[in-house]
Amino acid sequence: MPRDDAExxxxxxxxxxxxxxxxxxxxxADLYRFALYLAxxxxxxEELFQETWFRVVKHLGKKPVANFKQWLFTIATNLYRDxxxxxxxxxxxxxxxxxxxRDGGNANGDAPQAIPQTPPAAEGFVLREALREALNKxxxxxxxxxxxxxxxxxxxxxxxxxxxxxxGTVKSTxxxxxxxxxxxxxxxx
Amino acid sequence: xxxxxxxxxxxGRSQLSPAIRQHIDGCEDCRAFYxxxxxxQAACDEPAETPAFLREHTxxxxxxxxxxxxxPGKAPVWQRWCRALDxxxxxxxxxxxxxxxxxxxxxxQIAGAQDDASAIPLKLTIFQVLAQNIFTALFLPALxxxxxxxxxxxxxxxxxxx
Numbered sequence: 001m002p003r004d005d006a007e008x009x010x011x012x013x014x015x016x017x018x019x020x021x022x023x024x025x026x027x028x029a030d031l032y033r034f035a036l037y038l039a040x041x042x043x044x045x046e047e048l049f050q051e052t053w054f055r056v057v058k059h060l061g062k063k064p065v066a067n068f069k070q071w072l073f074t075i076a077t078n079l080y081r082d083x084x085x086x087x088x089x090x091x092x093x094x095x096x097x098x099x100x101x102r103d104g105g106n107a108n109g110d111a112p113q114a115i116p117q118t119p120p121a122a123e124g125f126v127l128r129e130a131l132r133e134a135l136n137k138x139x140x141x142x143x144x145x146x147x148x149x150x151x152x153x154x155x156x157x158x159x160x161x162x163x164x165x166x167x168g169t170v171k172s173t174x175x176x177x178x179x180x181x182x183x184x185x186x187x188x189x
Numbered sequence: 190x191x192x193x194x195x196x197x198x199x200x201g202r203s204q205l206s207p208a209i210r211q212h213i214d215g216c217e218d219c220r221a222f223y224x225x226x227x228x229x230q231a232a233c234d235e236p237a238e239t240p241a242f243l244r245e246h247t248x249x250x251x252x253x254x255x256x257x258x259x260x261p262g263k264a265p266v267w268q269r270w271c272r273a274l275d276x277x278x279x280x281x282x283x284x285x286x287x288x289x290x291x292x293x294x295x296x297x298q299i300a301g302a303q304d305d306a307s308a309i310p311l312k313l314t315i316f317q318v319l320a321q322n323i324f325t326a327l328f329l330p331a332l333x334x335x336x337x338x339x340x341x342x343x344x345x346x347x348x349x350x351x
Contacts, residue, residue, distance in 0.1 A: 012255070014259065015255060015256070015258070015259030017252050017255060017256070020251065020252070020255055021248060021252075024247075024248055024251065028239050028244060028247075028248075029236070029237050029238060029239055030237075032237055032238075032239040032243075032244075033235070033236075033237030036237065046240075046243050049239070049243065049247065050243070050246075050247050050250070053247050053251050054250070054251065054254060056251075057251050057254040057255050057258065058254070058258075060255070060258070127228065127231075127232040128232045128235055130232075131229065131232045131233070149200075149201045150201075150229065150230055150233045151233045151235075155201065156200070156201045159201075171197045171200055171201075172197070174197075174200045174201065175193075175196060175197050175200060178196075178200065178222075178225075178226055178229065181229055182222070182225045182229075185225075185228075185229065
């Protein structure tokens with residue numbers, strides 16, 4: 001964690017609004033992108049984004065945090081996982097659990113919502129759009145690991161800490177995710 | 190290293206070790222895998238912008254929560270007790286209660302001693318009452334001093350948030 005983060009975190013924990021705003025402005029875009037790729041649709045992404053920041057405020061100053069970004073994304077991942085569990089329970093009660101649910105997969109009974117589109121920005125737009133589509137083919141666990149490592153730049157070990165999985169498991173998950181993405185994207189390269 | 194191991198090693202790495210590089214150079218499938226991973230990684234490099242409304246609204250709500258969380262009313266219980274000790278109302282109530290108890294106890298003890306025919310218990314009772322008065326005279330300033338220290342600590346703690 002940059003040295004400033006620790007200082008800002010300590011100040012925010014004592015109620016310093018400007019320190020919190022600095023941390024927020026530093027990481028809000030990364031968290032929003034993460035939420036956007038993870039959640040099913042923009043509404044769910046917004047909810048995940050907000051709830052994550054509210055949890056951060058709630059837990060500020062309660063225990064020492066070595067790496068703020070990792071902590072932030074751990075909260076988001078746990079919230080996302082909780083939401084999946086709740087959804088799964090609702091479906092089990094309704095009697096429509098699917099095999100992908102049991103694997104932690106992405107089928108949710110309804111048609112999976114596509115990751116929201118953004119306007120073209122630069123070269124590689126086609127591949128990026130195809131990647132967005134292809135990410136919907138991954139299980140939730142694969143998608144989370146992939147987004148953490150390849151989009152948010154976490155190391156495998158850090159992603160493992162966030163996901164609560166050993167490094168080897170994260171590597172295997174990513175390997176399977178990449179194989180699926182390669183297959184889905186082969187016509188775009 | 191077999192192909193699977195090499196591919197897992199390639200994942201999440203920006204630089205390859207000489208052994209992996211050597212394998213990739215000599216293995217067409219792994220070379221293709223590595224190239225694909227690099228393409229995918231390049232496609233992932235996408236900036237994101239949080240919608241302005243969401244960004245502003247979330248920050249404003251967080252500021253509210255932070256304010257509520259660190260507001261004096263939300264201080265730990267022991268700090269709230271200390272703050273209560275610091276009020277003039279508490280000091281006045283404690284003083285009145287103390288004096289009332291002292292008068293009652295003294296009156297009961299003197300009445301008890303007077304009922305007794307012996308002079309020695311009367312002397313002892315008077316001695317006890319005197320000792321109590323001296324103790325009270327020392328105890329009340331000590332209590333006030335302790336209260337000042339306690340509330341001073343609590344105030345500092347609340348101010349620094351530590």
